[in-house]
């Protein structure tokens with residue numbers, strides 16, 4: 001039975017190889033392949049993701065955030081940063097009606113970027129093998145968006161863990177600022193923003209900086225986010241624009 005389950009697990013899009021490329025920021029836990037398999041087998045979200053055809057369990061984090069904060073709607077243009085293997089993009093495509101499946105509802109658009117190459121997500125425009133922090137990548141996204149302002153920017157990006165806690169925390173906060181800067185320059189009025197952070201001292205400053213540009217910001221730990229992970233998300237709603245900021 002166990003061998004059967006392991007085989008089924010490895011058939012999902014979240015391959016062991018992909019997982020090995022993603023050292024999760026677990027507090028003091030071993031990151032061996034065996035531990036990973038054991039944990040996957042015991043995780044109800046993994047089986048649920050397989051049944052609903054999501055590429056990985058992370059889909060449930062975004063579903064939960066969107067169910068509560070209504071950050072995605074049909075017709076929206078969404079940018080998904082750190083999108084591989086693609087489950088957030090799958091959710092974004094569905095909720096924005098990017099494939100036009102919901103009749104008479106506006107059709108959205110999803111732009112998904114990751115420094116890894118990953119399989120196409122139907123309904124999304126994929127930018128694989130591109131580092132979001134590089135000006136050339138951002139230029140490609142700007143060209144793809146054309147005149148269309150973004151209604152929601154998502155970032156589930158995490159830097160490669162160095163093992164040095166302070167450095168890792170600084171790196172993820174820096175990534176958030178790169179996302180925030182891009183979001184400020186490309187967002188429509190009332191747009192939303194979600195960024196992943198790890199619990200650390202710099203988060204309140206980031207929250208304050210986000211609040212200069214968005215009406216509200218909430219720190220969220222979805223149920224689907226593992227309790228032994230330091231990750232949580234800042235959910236910012238209703239982009240205010242930059243006018244007020246520049247006049248103060």
Ligand SMILES: C[S@@+](CC[C@H](N)C(=O)[O-])C[C@H]1O[C@@H](n2cnc3c(N)ncnc32)[C@H](O)[C@@H]1O
Pocket residue numbers: 022055056058059081082083084085086087088089113114115116130131132133156157158159160
């Ligand atoms: C936790 S995974 C994202 C999972 C994704 N939200 C999903 O549901 O399928 C984090 C991703 O961020 C990507 N990433 C990290 N830094 C990046 C960067 N500077 N540019 C682009 N992608 C990056 C990694 O390659 C990794 O695939």
